[in-house]
Every structure is written in structure tokens, then in C-alpha cells.
Amino acid sequence: MSVSQLIKIETSGVWTGGVQTEIKVRQFEPFIVDEPKSLGGKDEGPNPLEFVLAGLSSCASVMIALIAKEQKFSYEAVEFKNAGELDVRGLRGVEGVSPHFQSVNLDVFIKTEESDERLEQLKEAVEKRCPVINLLIDAGVNVTSNWIKQ
Amino acid sequence: MSVSQLIKIETSGVWTGGVQTEIKVRQFEPFIVDEPKSLGGKDEGPNPLEFVLAGLSSCASVMIALIAKEQKFSYEAVEFKNAGELDVRGLRGVEGVSPHFQSVNLDVFIKTEESDERLEQLKEAVEKRCPVINLLIDAGVNVTSNWIKQ
Numbered sequence A, B: 001m002s003v004s005q006l007i008k009i010e011t012s013g014v015w016t017g018g019v020q021t022e023i024k025v026r027q028f029e030p031f032i033v034d035e036p037k038s039l040g041g042k043d044e045g046p047n048p049l050e051f052v053l054a055g056l057s058s059c060a061s062v063m064i065a066l067i068a069k070e071q072k073f074s075y076e077a078v079e080f081k082n083a084g085e086l087d088v089r090g091l092r093g094v095e096g097v098s099p100h101f102q103s104v105n106l107d108v109f110i111k112t113e114e115s116d117e118r119l120e121q122l123k124e125a126v127e128k129r130c131p132v133i134n135l136l137i138d139a140g141v142n143v144t145s146n147w148i149k150q
Helices: A048-071 A116-127 A133-140 B048-071 B116-128 B131-138
Strands: A006-015 A021-024 A031-033 A077-087 A102-110 A142-148 B006-015 B022-023 B031-033 B075-088 B101-111 B141-149
Touching: A021 A102, A021 A133, A021 B048, A031 B022, A031 B048, A031 B116, A031 B141, A048 A077, A048 A102, A048 A116, A048 A133, A048 B006, A048 B031, A077 B131, A102 A133, A116 A133, A116 B101, A133 A142, A133 B048, B006 B131, B006 B141, B048 B101, B048 B131, B116 B131, B116 B141, B131 B141
Parallel strands: A102 A142, B101 B141
Antiparallel strands: A006 A021, A006 B075, A021 A031, A077 A102, A077 B006, B006 B022, B022 B031, B075 B101
């Protein structure tokens, strides 16, 4: 096995009152993370778990681009939908209930003329190597994904 | 134990070429997720794992607000810094290397006149109940956190 190739990922944040936080990543404009009014926020930005799911689709997107290049798999367009379910009793402190996702489903709509078999090979490699998909799987979340050819 | 209280979190996304994706969450303006040029992107937005770490700090922030209220813990300001390390061999497909974080550190700088003992109680409850901290822990990531009174 080759030598470790560690990279470091960093962010910072400032609490801006209520349940709201302003996050800063490298040179980019800071962005607001908040909660809907139903969860006690002012609803001025997506919430923390929505950013985790944003990370899921975008991570799958990076991996599709990377692996399609390796496999010489051609595609014209991709769209993503995902949905996670969690039981809010966990974050409210009820013993025995996980505070994070019970299940997450990812739908991948891909416009391609490649065969179903080649699409299955791409899917398998993405699911094996995508950091965010594997973070969820390793945490015991029931992850399902549907890849739909357009 | 009380009855499940499931909530659903959803996002969608569109691949916008290269390794870039535009993500849409509820009524908010879509935002760009990309990779730095060193990782093959155009660097027009934070990358997927930076959004996961944004989710970490902001989730801790929500939980601090929620639990401080329960514990009548008063504080004036909070700032966050976090950093995660991963071995990129995992996402490149090297067998036996996890594609996600090996370790994540979270620093919480909190301005408060509460005692160290009360701060420790707050920290323990946040670490036990925060969805994103527990997602990382359950995935086997080595999570450390330092809470520093200002």
C-alpha cells in the first residue's frame, strides 16, 4: 500500500444569536446556517443537516466526474435529489435514540447513452469511494440510492 | 420510550460541469459546491467536505443554544474552528483506506462567566445529542473537541 496522503479541511464559524451561525470557508463569502421557525430559528439559511445533505449530492457529483473519466464513461447531465429522516427525540436527549439520520435516500438522474451495465459499474465505484456516502454508511445510516437513466 | 418523531430533510442539485454542483435547499438561493484547482475544480465555492464541517460547527451551535436554555447556562458569544483530516487514497480507490475523515477536531471558544464545571456539563450534553458530532463519531472518525472559556 502506498504512503498516506493526508489533506486537511478547515472551516470557522461565529454564533450570530438564536440558533444561527455564520460560517466562513477559505476565501469565500460567509454564509448563514439557521433553523426554520418551526425549529426555533429565524429561517435565514439552510440548517446544519441540509448542508450535510448538500455535501452528499455534491460529493457524489465530484466522484461521478472523477470515476467517469477513469472508466471513459460519457454523460451529458446529472441531477440529484436526496432526503434524510431523523427522529428528533435523539437530539432532545431521549436515551437510546440516535441523534442523526436513520435513513438517507439519494436519487441520481443521469443523462447518458451508456449501457445499464456500465452505469452499474459507475454507481458501484462511486458508492465505494465517495467520502460523504461512506461517512453515512459507516455511521450505520440506512443509505439507499437509485440511479435513473434519462 | 415516547413515539418516534421523524422529520425529513431534503435537498436537490444539478451538475454544472467539471466537478461543480449547484445545490438548492427549500426557498433559499442555490449555492455552488466546487473543488479547489489543486483538486481539479474551478474553485467557485467550498467543497463537499467543507460543507459537512460547516454543518458540524453550526449543529454544535444550535445544540449549545438549545441545551444552554435547558440548563439555564448563560453565554455572550461563541466562535468555532474545526479541521478534518482525510487520506485521499481512499477516494482514489486504494483498498483498505477509508474515503472519509480519519479525524476531526472542533474548537469552541465561548464567552461566559459560568463555572468550569457547568461548562463541562454543557459540553457533555452537546456531544451526546448533537446530530453531526454523533454522525462523525458513529462513523468511527476520531473526534476531539476543546472548549475554551474566553
